[in-house]
Amino acid sequence: MSRSLPRRLGSMAAVAAATAGLLITTAVGAAADSKNGVLETNEFGLYYNSGQLGCVFDVYDHDENFTNDKFKGSCSGSGQSTNDNTASYWNRDSVFDYYVYTDANYRGSWGTIPGGYKGNASSTFKNKISSTNS
Structure with missing residues (x-):
């Protein structure tokens, strides 16, 4: 399930209240x-x-298809495709779970990564993740 519009609007409203006039930025x-x-x-x-x-x-x-995504930076894997090429993960959202899928468009085998959790991908998902959704 994707993040709800009310959550995003609520987050934006809180930011706007704290930093008047910066909602669009x-x-x-x-x-x-x-x-x-x-x-x-x-x-x-x-x-x-x-x-x-x-x-x-x-x-x-979310990202429904990693085919055109690449790793960025000056680190191991830079320039490589993200699609079917990931070995570990970290959900830095403390509230929402993320879902990973072995096929594009949220298809194939799927798994849940709880908020705040990090770890190595299991054999089902290591170098097989092709899309994600929160």
């Missing part, structure tokens, strides 16, 4: 930070290597 910034190769709070990260090592593919909310 905050909304644009959240979208721009996703997939930048830096795992930030409220994002889900898939790592090139086990133990949360190597490059990280960071996503906020």
Whole structure:
């Protein structure tokens, strides 16, 4: 299940109340930070290597198809496709679970990564993840 619109609007309202006038900047910034190769709070990260090592593919909310996604940075795995090429993960969202799928468009085998959890992908998912959703 995708994050609900009320949660996002509630989050934006809280930010706007705390930093008057920055609602639009905050909304644009959240979208721009996703997939930048830096795992930030409220994002889900898939790592090139086990133990949360190597490059990280960071996503906020969902990505239905990793085919055109690549690991970024000057780290192990840089420039490699994210699709079917991840060995570990970290859910930096403390509230929402993330779901990973072995096929694009949320198909195939799926698993749940609880909020705040990190670990190595099981044999079912290691180097087989192709989409994710929160």
